[in-house]
Amino acid sequence: RKEVEQDPGPFNVPEGATVAFNCTYSNSASQSFFWYRQDCRKEPKLLMSVYSSGNEDGRFTAQLNRASQYISLLIRDSKLSDSATYLCVVNAVMDTGRRALTFGSGTRLQVQP
Amino acid sequence: ETGVTQTPRHLVMGMTNKKSLKCEQHLGHNAMYWYKQSAKKPLELMFVYSLEERVENNSVPSRFSPECPNSSHLFLHLHTLQPEDSALYLCASSHNRVSGANVLTFGAGSRLTVL
Secondary structure, three states, rough: OOOOOEOOOOOEEOOOEEEEEEEEEEOEEEEEEEEEEEEEEEEEEEEEEEEOOOOOOOEEEEEEEEOOOOEEEEEOOOOOOHEEEEEEEEEOOOOOOOEEEEOOOEEEEEOOO | OOOEEEEEEOEEOOOOOOEEEEHHHHHHHHEEEEEOOOOOOOOEEEEEEEEOEEOOOOOOOOOEEEEEEEOEEEEEEOOOOOHHHHEEEEEEEEOOOOOOOOOEEEOOOOOEEEO
């Protein structure tokens, strides 16, 4: 089983649609969670951190379910500029005591006019 | 300059060449990373320098050799690479916090093609 698993997509949605991505992680010791966004041929950039209580930033809502070990990202009122690959990232403390960031393969979103 | 800067942005090399990738950060971070990104695969952590300690992914071949002369500069020395090493190499930096999240800031990447 992959440490961080995402549906690769692509998700093709019309402008204005609501779209949700899920991500599951295997390490129950994971402590921190993030969504990064990567545009085509660009570097990943932090979109938002994911907190236990859930958090919202404008049209974006992130939620964490520790019991089921999954994270979600909801995008409302999709814009053409939201087209990108969304990377789920999990920060876990390993047996060695070191923390390691593990990335999912990403979910590609294409918003169409 | 601000942020994380990587050079060169594109590199084509033969299997017998020796080259180096350079990364510089101006964010006051104390941890720097090399990641490899291949098509349709997750980012793979290659090396971390954090508080002057080096941590590496044991699966990285010895033909990749990192160097971190100070907290602002990071190099990846490349020697006798294979065509399957062709990928986007991303440098990143962060604060190294004992607890809490380490948010990464990435450079634009060096796209490497090995012929």
